[in-house]
Amino acid sequence: MPASSARRSSAPSPAPPRGYTVTKDQLASRLDRIEGQVRGVKRMVDEDRYCIDVLTQISAVQAALDKVALGLLDDHAHRCVVGAERAEQPGKTEELMAAVGRLMRRG
Amino acid sequence: MPASSARRSSAPSPAPPRGYTVTKDQLASRLDRIEGQVRGVKRMVDEDRYCIDVLTQISAVQAALDKVALGLLDDHAHRCVVGAERAEQPGKTEELMAAVGRLMRRG
């Protein structure tokens, strides 16, 4: 991902449209799906479904949650850390790193 | 971890009551709570709450899911692997280990 070439000023780029970031709607629909998956897990437990199948489904929920978390983290890093006033960036970076630590289960 | 004492035969022990295992009710109520937590995350996104707070909440959901997964895994290991007929134990162990790999995100 080579950073772009022609940099003249270093004026904070005016929130360039980025294709990779999740929109709020995408986020909401992913979370809806995750909620449905959790409900599905509960139903599987109610119906005494085979444990291994329940565990597979839980792994799928965790993958979906990790994806949401990475999307939020990316968005936050771009908008609220890099997009912050210079003086606020160190504090914001701290906060971001603490969140990463928690997501890595070392929080 | 008091393993029980006098079992000479190897009849799969008839599901001895074990204190450490989650009951189905506990599991259901934990999954209800997780479903509520996911709904809470969605609400936070809807309300444009601060990303870091949303991420903290997602980490909490993941911790709760890991706990449910470990409870199920433990129960399955006791009842369905160790509790299986000798001849079935190797196959069941395979299955269990594959589930562990998926939970460790190496599946």
Next chain:
Amino acid sequence: MPASSARRSSAPSPAPPRGYTVTKDQLASRLDRIEGQVRGVKRMVDEDRYCIDVLTQISAVQAALDKVALGLLDDHAHRCVVGAERAEQPGKTEELMAAVGRLMRRG
């Protein structure tokens, strides 16, 4: 990891040859490679190599360690849990699950 000796009944299947299990030699050579990888990471730090490249290398070490851990876990589950006397299996299963929890960083 000598499975116990005197099993009369319940014919624990006589350690069927399993292709998937790591041998002690394979384990030793994987650990040698991991040791070399860690040394490589240190060299990268000494040489002020780009952080992201160092982090990529650390992720590779973690993947390799997870693979070793899963191999050991699988071997232990087959030989020492399933291969144990019936009476010892519950205690051994406890131990195994605690190790899984630690590997999932919930120990």
Next chain:
Amino acid sequence: MPASSARRSSAPSPAPPRGYTVTKDQLASRLDRIEGQVRGVKRMVDEDRYCIDVLTQISAVQAALDKVALGLLDDHAHRCVVGAERAEQPGKTEELMAAVGRLMRRG
């Protein structure tokens, strides 16, 4: 999450001394220790030590590696992302997030 508006200068702040960051020496000594721990794991395997004890030691290595990774990530975020020219920050943030994804095993 609207990025803030009024930013006048964008001079990368001159790397303010931060107490929380690991020094290169600390990093080197942690990596030495990790190398020793990996060697210890190999010795345990050679000596046929109890699997569960080997696994506990592997979990310790992973915790130590995660700590090194988080230290590097934090340092990189402060110096190379936040400390970069404005125009380079988005690209650097991409790179950082990809590294986080790999550390979360979703790379």
